[in-house]
Amino acid sequence: MRLMEWVERFHVALGSLSGIATIVMIALVVPDVILRKFFATTIPGASETNILLLVLMIYLGLAGAQARGAHFRVTILTDRLPDGARRALEVVMLSAAVAGLSLLAVLTTQSAMTSISRGETSFGVIAFPLWPGRVAVAVGLWLLCLQLVLDVIRALVGAPRRTSREEGVSG
Amino acid sequence: MGLDQAEVGLVMIGGLIALLLGGMPIAFALALSGIVGLILARGWRASEFLLSSFPYSATAQLTLIIIPLFLFMGHLAFASGLSAKAFDAARALVGRVRGGLAIATVFACGGFATVSGSSVATAATMARIAIPEMLASGYKRRLAAGCVAAGGTLGVLIPPSGVLVIYSIATGAPLTELLIAAVIPGVLTALAYGVGIHLMVRMDPASAPATTMPKLTRRQRLTALGSSWELGLLFFIVMGSIYLGFATPTEAAAVGAFVALVIAIARSRGKRGKVLKEGLIETGVATSSIFALVIGAGLFSLGLSTTQIPQDTAAFLAGLDLPPTVILLLILVPFLVLGAFIDGLSMILLTMPVVYPVIEQIGVDPILFGILVTKTTEIGVITPPVGLNVFVVKAAVPNLPIGEAFRGAAPFVVMELILLGILIAIPELTLGLLPR
Numbered sequence: 001m002r003l004m005e006w007v008e009r010f011h012v013a014l015g016s017l018s019g020i021a022t023i024v025m026i027a028l029v030v031p032d033v034i035l036r037k038f039f040a041t042t043i044p045g046a047s048e049t050n051i052l053l054l055v056l057m058i059y060l061g062l063a064g065a066q067a068r069g070a071h072f073r074v075t076i077l078t079d080r081l082p083d084g085a086r087r088a089l090e091v092v093m094l095s096a097a098v099a100g101l102s103l104l105a106v107l108t109t110q111s112a113m114t115s116i117s118r119g120e121t122s123f124g125v126i127a128f129p130l131w132p133g134r135v136a137v138a139v140g141l142w143l144l145c146l147q148l149v150l151d152v153i154r155a156l157v158g159a160p161r162r163t164s165r166e167e168g169v170s171g
Numbered sequence: 172m173g174l175d176q177a178e179v180g181l182v183m184i185g186g187l188i189a190l191l192l193g194g195m196p197i198a199f200a201l202a203l204s205g206i207v208g209l210i211l212a213r214g215w216r217a218s219e220f221l222l223s224s225f226p227y228s229a230t231a232q233l234t235l236i237i238i239p240l241f242l243f244m245g246h247l248a249f250a251s252g253l254s255a256k257a258f259d260a261a262r263a264l265v266g267r268v269r270g271g272l273a274i275a276t277v278f279a280c281g282g283f284a285t286v287s288g289s290s291v292a293t294a295a296t297m298a299r300i301a302i303p304e305m306l307a308s309g310y311k312r313r314l315a316a317g318c319v320a321a322g323g324t325l326g327v328l329i330p331p332s333g334v335l336v337i338y339s340i341a342t343g344a345p346l347t348e349l350l351i352a353a354v355i356p357g358v359l360t361a362l363a364y365g366v367g368i369h370l371m372v373r374m375d376p377a378s379a380p381a382t383t384m385p386k387l388t389r390r391q392r393l394t395a396l397g398s399s400w401e402l403g404l405l406f407f408i409v410m411g412s413i414y415l416g417f418a419t420p421t422e423a424a425a426v427g428a429f430v431a432l433v434i435a436i437a438r439s440r441g442k443r444g445k446v447l448k449e450g451l452i453e454t455g456v457a458t459s460s461i462f463a464l465v466i467g468a469g470l471f472s473l474g475l476s477t478t479q480i481p482q483d484t485a486a487f488l489a490g491l492d493l494p495p496t497v498i499l500l501l502i503l504v505p506f507l508v509l510g511a512f513i514d515g516l517s518m519i520l521l522t523m524p525v526v527y528p529v530i531e532q533i534g535v536d537p538i539l540f541g542i543l544v545t546k547t548t549e550i551g552v553i554t555p556p557v558g559l560n561v562f563v564v565k566a567a568v569p570n571l572p573i574g575e576a577f578r579g580a581a582p583f584v585v586m587e588l589i590l591l592g593i594l595i596a597i598p599e600l601t602l603g604l605l606p607r
Contacts, residue, residue: 015455016455018458019453019456022239025239029422050236051231051236053236057459059226066196071460072517073191074191078194093194096203100199
C-alpha cells in the first residue's frame with residue numbers, strides 16, 4: 001500500500017507540475033503577438049513549443065487527474081448501489097478501461113519509437129523535433145493505465161481513495 | 172466479423188451507454204467504445220494506424236492552447252477578488268430596486284462571466300460573496316440560491332466560454348464567430364433574469380424585504396462601477412481584440428491571461444505564491460480532464476463515422492421533409508433531458524458526431540446552433556437530478572435542503588425556455604454582431 005501511495009503522489013505531483021506549462025505558453029504567445037503586430041516578425045519555434053507544452057500538459061496530467069478523481073463520470077446509477085455491488089462494478093469498469101487504454105499505450109509507444117528512430121521533425125520554418133511530444137503521449141497513457149490498475153486494486157480491497165476532489169471546475 | 176456497419180454503430184452506442192451507466196469515466200467510455208467500434212468496422216490493420224497516431228494528432232494543435240489559457244485567466248480573476256468587486260458595482264447600480272440584491276447578484280455573475288468560461292466556477296464564486304449578504308438582508312433562501320445557480324450559467328454563455336471552445340473543436344465551427352455571437356444572448360439573459368427577479372419579488376414580497384440601502388449619489392455609483400475596471404479591461408482586451416480582428420482567440424486568451432496575471436500579482440500581496448500555485452494546479456488538472464474528454468470523443472467519432480450512422484441519421488431526418496425549426500426542436504429537446512445527467516462539455520462531445528451532420532444538412536446556421544446548444548446544456552446545470560450549479564450553491568447555504576434549492580432555480584428554467592424560444596424566433600439576436 002505504501003508503494004501505491006507513492007506512485008499516486010507522483011502522479012498528482014506530475015499533474016500539478018504540468019500546470020506550469022501555462023506560464024510558459026503566456027511567455028511565448030504574448031511577445032509573439034507583439035512582435036508580429038508591430039515588428040512583422042515572430043519568435044521561431046514558438047508555435048511548435050506551445051504545441052509540445054500542451055501535449056505534455058494533457059498527457060502527463062492524465063494519471064494525476066484520475067488519482068484526484070477529476071475525470072467526469074455519470075454516477076446516477078452507481079450512487080444507488082450497495083457498497084459491494086458498486087465496488088464490483090468499479091473493478092469491471094476500470095479493468096475494461098485499462099484494456100482499451102493499454103492498447104492505445106502500446107500503439108502510441110510504437111509510434112513514439114518510430115518517431116525517435118526516424119528523428120521525426122515538423123515541416124515548418126524550423127525543423128522542430130516531434131518525438132518528445134509522441135513520447136509524452138505514450139508515457140502519459142502508460143501512467144494512466146498504472147493509476148487505473150491501482151484504482152482496481154483499491155476497489156478490490158475496499159480502501160478509500162486517499163486524494164479526492166470535488167466535481168471538476170469546468171462546464 | 173459478421174457485423175454490418177449499422178450493427179457496429181449500435182454496438183458502439185449501446186456499449187457506450189452501458190459503460191456510462193456503469194460509472195466508467197466518460198472520457199474512457201468514449202475512447203473504449205470508439206476503439207472497439209473502429210476495429211470492428213475497419214479491421215485491425217487500418218485501425219492500428221489510426222489509433223497509433225490519433226492521440227497525438229488530436230491534441231497537437233496550436234489553437235487548443237486556448238483552453239488552459241482561459242482556465243488560468245478565470246482562476247486568477249477569482250483569486251484577485253474581481254468577483255467581489257463585480258458584486259459591489261452591481262449592488263451600487265441596482266441595489267435599491269425591489270429584489271435589488273438578487274438582481275445585483277445576477278449582474279455580478281454576468282460581470283464575472285466576462286473573464287470566466289465556466290458556469291460552476293461562476294456560481295461557486297458568487298455563492299460565497301452574494302448569498303451571505305442576501306440572507307443577512309432577509310432574502311428567502313430559495314430566491315438567494317436560485318439566482319446564484321442561474322446567474323452562474325452566464326459564466327458559460329458570456330465569453331470566454333469553455334463550452335463554446337469545445338463546440339468549436341467538436342464541429343469545426345469558427346470560434347471567433349461563436350464568441351462574438353454569444354455576447355448579445357448573454358446580456359439578454361442577464362437582463363431577462365433581472366426583470367424576472369423583480370417580477371417574482373413583486374408577486375411574493377416576503378421573498379425579499381424592501382432595501383435598507385442608503386441612496387447613493389451619482390458620484391458614488393460611478394466610483395463603485397469604476398472599481399471593477401479590471402473586469403472591463405480584461406473583457407475589452409480579450410473580446411475587443413477578437414472582435415476587431417486584431418488577434419485570434421488563442422492570442423487574445425494569452426494576452427488576457429497575462430493581464431490577469433499582472434492584476435493578480437498586484438492584488439494578492441502576501442499570498443502571491445499560493446494564488447499562483449493553486450491557479451497552475453487547477454489549470455493543469457482541469458486541462459487534462461477536459462482533453463481526456465476531447466480525445467475520447469474524437470476516438471468515438473472516428474469509429475462512429477465509419478459506421479455511416481451519423482450520415483444515415485442526417486439523411487433520414489432531412490428526408491422527413493419537416494421544417495428546419497421543427498427538426499431543430501427535435502434535436503434540442505433531448506439535450507434538455509440529457510443535460511440533467513451529464514455536464515455540458517461531455518454532452519456536446521458525445522452528441523455532435525451524430526447531431527452536427529443533421530444541422531448542416533437542414534441548413535441551420537452552425538453559429539446559431541452553437542449558441543442554442545450552449546444555452547440548452549446550461550438549463551441542465553440548474554435542473555434535477557444532477558444540476559451541478561444547484562449543488563454548488565447548496566454547499567454555500569447552511570441547512571438548505573436540495574429540493575428547496577431546485578425549487579429556487581425553477582423560475583429561471585422557465586425564463587431560459589422563453590429565451591430559447593426568442594433566440595430561435597429571432598436569429599438576428601445571435602448573428603447580428605457578426606461581420607458577415
